[in-house]
Amino acid sequence: MRWQGGRPQLLWERDRVSPLPLGGPFGFAVVGTRRCLGAQGLPCPRRADLPGDSTRALCADCTAFDRRHSVAADTAMDDPRPFRLYLAWFGPGLLKLGITAAERGDARLLEQGALAFTWLGEGPLAATRRAESALGAAHGIPDRMRIGAKRAARTSAAGVPAVEAAGQLLAAADALQTSSAWPDTLATLSPAVVDQRRVFRLPAAGPAPEVAVTSLHPGATAVGRLVAVVGSDAYVDLDLGRRALLPLPLLAGWSLTRPAGPTTAPLADLPAPADPGLF
Incomplete structure (x- = not known):
């Protein structure tokens, strides 16, 4: 899964992508064997098999190789680009x-x-990483967030007016940029909030999925209408009459073709979202 030019694309084999038409028909059938996609632009030397329930399309060896060359894992701190x-x-x-x-x-x-989101600052990688750590510790803002927390928040966030979301961001941005923990080595950028909910096509009442696709296997199919894509999560109104959460990383590494029948992918029921009025 990747975003290109503000549009979601599905990376289903190495260097092979398909656009995801938001609001339009959506469907696939799984064929063949799921293979590791490789890391850092290189193919997996073993073409390793992957389990159907994994949301990471890399084998253990390629995962280790990827981390050795990863900015996100703090193992490539000599990257000369501005961050x-x-x-x-x-x-x-x-x-x-x-x-x-x-x-x-x-x-x-x-x-x-x-x-x-809003930008806060720009500078060399080491300075930007230090700022992330120091400011996060000083103001209690994490640099990691569990996917479950993100998914749960989408329902309550859907009804928040853009001006209210912007106000929360700008207030926090001001506190961070005027903090004593702000490093001199990082240039300050003027905050300007970008609201991405329209890009994702997040429904006005939230995505509210009833079921989730939990794994895939050869012959598995999914058919329906693509409602929204938020990050790497797709929300699909299935032909079964239920809205499904489909983690798109489950598709990476498979060969896909057009479905010839109804949805057969394994599904698990999801709890109804809590009513915000009860809290």
């Missing part, structure tokens, strides 16, 4: 600090499913 520090909003009170290469623009924020 940006951002503040992301995933729902009411749910903020996260992070960094991304300046040349990638908003791609990292789209990949993470940030519902809104």
Whole structure:
């Protein structure tokens, strides 16, 4: 799964992608064997098999190789590119600090499913990483967030007006940029909030999935209408009459073709979202 030019694309084999038409028909059938996609632009030397329930399309060896050359894992700190520090909003009170290469623009924020964000600063990788750590510790803002927390927040976030979300971000951005923990080696960027909910096509009442696709296997199919894509999560109104959460990383590494029948992919029931009025 990747975002290109503000549009979601499915990486289903190495260097083979398909656009995901939001609001349009959606379907696939799984064929063949699921293979590791390889790391850092290189194919997996063993073409290793992968289990159907894994949301990471790399084998253990390629995962280790990827981490040795990863900015995110702090193992490639000699990267000469300029980096940006951002503040992301995933729902009411749910903020996260992070960094991304300046040349990638908003791609990292789209990949993470940030519902809104603002840039904070720009500088060398080491300085940007230190700022992320120091400011996060000083202000209690994490640089990691569990996918479950993001998914749960999408329902409560859907009804929050853009001006309210922007207010939360701008207040936190001001506190961070005027903090004594702000490093002199990081240039300050003027905060400007970008709300990405329209890009994701997040429904006005939230995605509200009833079931989730839990794994795939040869012959498994899914058929329906693609409602929204938030980060790497797709929300699909299935032909079965139920809305499903489909983690798109489950598809990576498979060969896919057009479905010839109804949905057969394994599904698990999801609990109904809590009513915000009860809390």
